[in-house]
Amino acid sequence: MLQGLSMEKLGGLKLISEEIKDILKIEVSVLMGANLAPEVANDNFCEATIGCKRKAQDGALLKKLFHTENFRINVVEDAHTVELCGALKNVVACAAGFTDGLGYGDNTKAAVIRLGLMEMRKFVDVYYSGSNLQTFFESCGIADLITTCYGGRNRKVCEAFVKSGKTLEEVEKELLNGQSAQGPPTAKEVYLMNKKSGKDDQFPVFTAVHLICAGEMKPAQLVDCLRNHPEHL
Numbered sequence: 704m705l706q707g708l709s710m711e712k713l714g715g716l717k718l719i720s721e722e723i724k725d726i727l728k729i730e731v732s733v734l735m736g737a738n739l740a741p742e743v744a745n746d747n748f749c750e751a752t753i754g755c756k757r758k759a760q761d762g763a764l765l766k767k768l769f770h771t772e773n774f775r776i777n778v779v780e781d782a783h784t785v786e787l788c789g790a791l792k793n794v795v796a797c798a799a800g801f802t803d804g805l806g807y808g809d810n811t812k813a814a815v816i817r818l819g820l821m822e823m824r825k826f827v828d829v830y831y832s833g834s835n836l837q838t839f840f841e842s843c844g845i846a847d848l849i850t851t852c853y854g855g856r857n858r859k860v861c862e863a864f865v866k867s868g869k870t871l872e873e874v875e876k877e878l879l880n881g882q883s884a885q886g887p888p889t890a891k892e893v894y895l896m897n898k899k900s901g902k903d904d905q906f907p908v909f910t911a912v913h914l915i916c917a918g919e920m921k922p923a924q925l926v927d928c929l930r931n932h933p934e935h936l
């Protein structure tokens with residue numbers, strides 16, 4: 704089980720599903736959604752999205768495998784978008800954690816979520832064109848973004864990073880009991896890809912998250928990135 708991106712040797716991005724497909728020579732589908740693990744384990748009601756390449760052929764079986772009374776599945780034929788939503792929302796959740804740590808309230812977090820969603824959509828458009836806008840309204844999109852920005856580990860460690868002044872590694876160790884947050888490494892991969900394409904300025908939230916995690920930008924400067932976001936021009 705994983706969400707994230709893989710860096711290719713020459714600096715390009717590769718989806719984890721593509722990596723698995725290349726190694727195992729099998730068709731790979733992805734399951735993503737607003738699914739904080741403790742709540743799923745508690746059998747609380749939630750939704751999830753399966754992204755596959757051949758819905759007519761595989762959709763019914765994939766749904767049957769996971770769909771229950773309390774784990775409701777939608778299958779969409781837009782696997783790249785589903786997978787990228789799962790990876791990129793962790794970066795946005797880091798930004799939400801930074802603003803929480805700085806003491807901003809829910810209005811600021813809503814702005815982070817909205818601007819972050821616009822960057823997620825743009826990123827998919829730029830690097831994996833042909834996505835379906837509707838996919839961002841599935842559980843893997845806006846719903847996972849909301850739950851992760853409020854209840855996830857990425858948010859939690861990034862809030863503590865700002866409040867404590869400790870390193871990310873230190874707060875991860877203290878708060879996550881051996882688990883790790885995927886947002887910071889994903890932000891780095893996204894940053895390197897955008898930098899290579901000369902597009903880092905088009906993704907101010909993604910870029911700021913990496914620079915803050917890398918100690919190259921002060922967390923407080925994130926709000927300037929929100930204030931001057933291209934979505935406001």
Ligand SMILES: NC(=O)c1ccc[n+]([C@@H]2O[C@H](COP(=O)([O-])OP(=O)(O)OC[C@H]3O[C@@H](n4cnc5c(N)ncnc54)[C@H](O)[C@@H]3O)[C@@H](O)[C@H]2O)c1
Pocket residue numbers: 704705706707738739740741793881882883885
């Ligand atoms: N926990 C949740 O609520 C939740 C919900 C939905 C999705 N996810 C996603 O599921 C994935 C796993 O989450 P988790 O909660 O099980 O995390 P976790 O930290 O408990 O487990 C991650 C595991 O991956 C291993 N790992 C890390 N980097 C590796 C590498 N390069 N090669 C091989 N193994 C490596 C770690 O040793 C660890 O055992 C993450 O991508 C997370 O974003 C988690």
Ligand SMILES: O=P(O)(O)OC[C@H](O)CO
Pocket residue numbers: 736737738739740793796847850851854855856857858884885
């Ligand atoms: O705890 P996080 O921040 O890794 O987020 C968990 C999930 O991705 C929510 O679906």
